[in-house]
Amino acid sequence: MTSATGFQHYWRVTDHCPTTQGFFILEGSCVKVYETQVTWQDAESTCETQGAHLFAGQTEREMYTAESVVNSRGSASRNYRFGAWDHDKNGTWFWVTGAKVTSSTWQSGAPNGSRSKICAETVTYSAKQITANKCSNLNPFVCHVILG
Secondary structure (H helix, E strand, C coil): CECCCCCECCCCEECCCCHHHCCEEECCEEEEEEEEEECHHHHHHHHHHCCCEECCCCCHHHHHHHHHHHHHHCCCCCCCEEEEECCCCCCCCEECCCCECCHHHECCCCCCCCCCCCEEEEECCEEEEEEEECCCCCEEEEEEEEEC
């Protein structure tokens, strides 16, 4: 599928969670937490090699799942990379699935229109909200497989 930004999204939907690869099911989502700190692009590439993408919390329930994931398998005191970005640097944010990021997902005041902060990460104290930061920053990340 091609998004409104013109770049390709290859979102996989599967009927099983690859638990043998370290993924686990939490609240209906198939996820894997990586504590390795990498750039946004390297995180997305790592997820793709696992048949997944960076976590895309398109609904309130998915964002609560993200918070549960970080609290159960990660560290709530760190920001985790998520699969949202402003590819065209025009203030329009999309999840890696191609869906537009809704305003309810953002931390208050984010995104702030910075053209250098175009990749999403969780807010340290609340993984159910995201904020914008530089893609080159090093962060741990969460991969997500859509079950269907």
